Amino acid sequence: MATNTAPALQNLPLEPNSFVGRERDVSDILRLIEAHRVVTLCGVGGIGKTRLALRVAGHATSHFRDGVWLCELSDTTSRKEIITRMATAVGVGEEDGRDLEHTLADVLRSRGLLLVLDNCEHVVADVAAVVERLVALCPDVSFLVTSREPARAPGEAVWRVPPLAVPRPDQDDPCGAEAVRLFVDRARASAHDFTATPERLEVIAEICRRLDGIPLGIELAAARVRLLSVTQIAARLGDRFTVLTSGERGAPARQQTLRAVIDWSHGMLDERERVLLRRLSVFSNWNLDLAERVCADASLPAESLLDLVVSLVDRSLVTVAGEEQGRMRYRLLDTIRQYAAARLDDSGEEEALRLRHREQMLALAEELSRNTVFGHGMAWPQRVDVWYRVLVDYDNLRSALSWSATREDAAEGLRLCVALRPFWMVSGQRAEGAYWTDRFLAMGCADEGLRGQAMVRRAELAWDQRDHARAAHVGEEGLRYCRAAGDDDSVALALNILAMTDMRDRELDRARERLAEAVALTRAVGDPWNEGLALGTQGALAALEGRLDEAGAHYEEALTILRRIDHRWGVGRTLIGQGMVAEARGDLFGADQCFREALDIQRSIGGAPELARCLAGVGRISALQGAVAQAYDYLSESLALCHGTGQRLGVARGLLAIATVARTQGLDAEATVLAGAAAGVRERSGHPPASAPWPLRDGAFAARWEEGRSLDVDEAVKSALRLAETGRAPRRRPQAPDTAPSALTRREHEIALLIGEGMSNRSIAESLFISPATVARHVANIHTKLGFNSRTQIAAWIRDH
Known part of the structure; x- marks a missing residue:
């Protein structure tokens, strides 16, 4: 496989209209960015700071090898939120058991990029602290900040954004x-x-x-x-x-x-336009359906909102933000939003509008929660659709959480946290989920059943963050509350989480009892989602005890249930476990099938840790089957993904996997350097050594082992990718390069060209307006016609011919 995880070079929005003037400003600021690593554009609201910053950033893309990245901070309230937004912008995920700020710094240390931090005036002190730390640790990262006041970060260059030039009264033209x-x-x-x-x-x-x-x-x-x-x-x-x-x-x-x-x-608006404008200030952004549900009432009928929104767009008071899921989305410029919010406060309507806004966000989040665990009668696209709706409206959900916290509405806040848990898990924002859940739990909640639900979900977040002690403690307390409330779904989930903590603590008999109870309970109440989870964990327990046939049977039963309810995320997670069992049993064909199906699912969902595990699994099996070039392709992509998203344990495993393949080719010295590097990464990140010791670490190879241990993670990854490139077996080349393209259809040749540009199937599908499944079929045809077995070979052929 060619690398589908190579980062894009920017996430800048399209310009909504033409950029007029400021040509000299753009040139001067670009020169400032070359000389200073922190440049802040200052000026009053409405002076054009954001538009100027985006224009400069667009011109600066070619100057930064890893691109430019926009991070919108207008509705952030804390340093933690700032870090989360920055990490999301550059594609860095949370690392289990580690503060996201440290992971972000580690990943950015080797990157050369420009971060555009927009609308920072309300959190300028926190922004300055984060920028100061990253500037010190990441030598090739620069910042372009917009704020109404300087950030006052060390080495900051301040550019006061001037108004546009106006003609003199005596100017002829x-x-x-x-x-x-x-x-x-x-x-x-x-x-x-x-x-x-x-x-x-x-x-x-x-x-x-x-x-x-x-x-x-x-x-x-x-x-x-x-x-x-x-x-x-x-x-x-x-x-x-x-x-x-x-x-x-x-x-x-x-x-x-x-x-x-x-x-x-x-003042030139009519009364209905004024009412709508101030009510729209409760949104971060919105579509028409959402505006109708929150802003409409007897005085402002829902059917009138479309014309009113169009009128506000015509008057430049509302901005079109783009299209998401077939619906146009809108927003207010920060200055207009502040003005409208003040009008809303003056009107006495704010509390009622905020309550309606939160009610809609709760409905959306709870629909996600239901769809995640709902059993029969729901196709996978329906589940995915609501997940993407939450993704699109996540800033509005954050606003609802923040407003609830300000009012100390513990019950409503906990309901949001319980419902958002699937989103936080899949999107990798576990630290943010833990932050909000802890905040609302600390307020106290009279509803012990709701408190129990939140504690069980908090335990799950803790488990995924490798905070196992907290997972066990909070999970036990949550289980007690949920039993008392008769909440069978939460009891089953708690039993599954606690069984996993028992397995880690080697309390295997207790884990077995909990899982048996969970399976019996879910079958009694007809809960196939939690039944599938419990069966999968039973498979993991059997594998831990060496009962591989039993483990395979449990995984197969779990898959049958999860396929029946068309829950592909659950299927993908379970297939990874089943693939590892098949691999341990020596069933390479079965393991390969599991990992490849899981890989297809994870590519469509986008969960980086699971995707990396699938890639590594396919790579290991390819190596065992003698397909060395293909093994290197998959293992390289897995390693690059782990490195790019800050997963140090995944990096260590990837280094060792590539070293293992290299050793089969007789590259013992180079392989030992990589194995030593893997051990060094584990030591420095606090992870235990690999279960199987590297056999070539003493005697003549001792120096190589120590050389590897001393490599920093960036150098280790570069060395591994170089070794994978040189260690690939010779590829079969087309015999007649001048006539080979005629073997392909016009569409296949078009797709081959895009693969040569490094585009993924999803990107190709979006570019050509076809489905990813159609792209996959064309790629398979290209492989067959040209005698290739990887995207890397297609890309190399395109480059050569």
């Missing part, structure tokens, strides 16, 4: 001024027949001067040309701005001007 160019551009976008006559240009120049060249103010004014002439706009601005009395009296003049232009634009 105002068209060259940036502010006028922006007004004309946005006016034409609003009214396509708008023409900039000399008479209009004189009035536009005056409007831009009155607005102090503030881009947001100019855009709001230009959006009115569909309803008003530029002369009418200027007259209304004149009435408003003759004396700047809007906003706070002590605020800077430009801030007063911005407040005044937003007041003016707000």
Whole structure:
């Protein structure tokens, strides 16, 4: 397999409209970024900091070998949330038993990238602390920050974002001024027949001067040309701005001007538009369905919201954020959102809107929870659909959690935590889930059944974080509450978690009893999801005790149940266990089938740790079957994925796996260096040594072993990937390169070219507007026609021919 886990080079959004002016600013800031590792763009709201930062970042992509990454921080409230957002932006996952900040620093230490931290003023001290630490530890990472005040990080260069240039009163041709160019551009976008006559240009120049060249103010004014002439706009601005009395009296003049232009634009809305605008401030972003459920009432009927949203978009008060799952999503610029939130507070509606917002977020989260464990009658695409809806609305869910915590609404907060547990588990955000659950549990909750549910889910998070003592303690207490409440689902889940802690502590008889109880309970109440989990854990227990045939039978029974309810995530997890049992029994064909099916499932879901385990499994079996080149391909991809997401134990295992394959080729010295490096990674990360000692670590190989142990993780990974590349067996090349393409269909050749560019099946499918399954079929045909067995061979053939 070619590497499908190579990182993209940026996550910047598409520009919603043309970028006007500031050409010199962009060039100057790019030079600042070359000279300083922390550059902060400062200025009042609406001055254009974010748009300028995104423009600079787009130009800077080629200057950073690992790309540029946007991290939006407008709704963060703590250092932990900042770290989580940054890790998500660059694709770093949580590492079991370790603080995410340390994992992030380790991964970024070898990367050369630019992080764009947007809207930081409300958490500027925490941002400065995180940036200072990463600058010290990661020599090739730079930061571009936007804030209304400097971050004051060491070595920071501050760029005060100026207003757009406005024409002088005596200037003959105002068209060259940036502010006028922006007004004309946005006016034409609003009214396509708008023409900039000399008479209009004189009035536009005056409007831009009155607005102090503030881009947001100019855009709001230009959006009115569909309803008003530029002369009418200027007259209304004149009435408003003759004396700047809007906003706070002590605020800077430009801030007063911005407040005044937003007041003016707000004042031109009709009453229903004003009501909707202030109500929309409860969202981080939204689609029309969500807005109808939260914002509509008797005074603002749901059927009227589409026209009102379109009207607010036309007036540049609402921004189109893009399309997700076939639905357009919208957002408010941070400055507009703050203004609208103040209007909502003044109206006395805030609590009612926040409650409605939380009610919708609870409904979404609890639908996810039900779909995760629901038994019969639900196809896998339905389960995936709600998971993606949670992903899209996760910032809104965070807002609901934060608001509930501020009010100390323990019960509602715990309900959210219980429901979001599947999302936190699959997406790898276990630390965030643990943070919120602990916070609400500490408040106390009169509903002991709900408290028990939350404690059981908290135990599961602790288990996945390798905090086994906490998993056992919290799990036992949660089990007691759930038994008392008659919550069979949670009792079964608790028994499964506690059985796993028993297995780790070698309390195997107790684990066996718990699992037997869990299976009996789930069968009695008709709970196939938890029954499948318990059977899978019974398989793991039997394998631990060396009863491999029994283990295989348990896994097979679990798979039958999970396939019957079409729960592919559960199937994928179970297949990994079954594959390991087959491998231990010497059933290479069966193991290969398990790992490959699990790999297909994990690629579609995107869970990095499980995906890495599947890749490693296929790689090991390929090596045992004599397919050395294919083994190196899969093991290299697994190693790169673990390294890129900060999974040090996975890195150690990957190094050792590649070393093992290299040893079969007689590359003993090189293999011993890698095996020593694997041991060093384990030692430094606090993990126990590998179960089987490396046989070539003494005598003539002692120096090589110590050489490997001294390598840092980045050098070790590079060495392993180099060794895998040189150790691959000779590939079969096409005999007639000039005529080989004719063996492929036009579509197959098109897909081969995209594979040569390093694109995954999912990316190819999105690019060609076909399904991933169709891409997979074409790839299989390419392999057959050209005599290849890996994507790497296809890519090499494309490069050569």
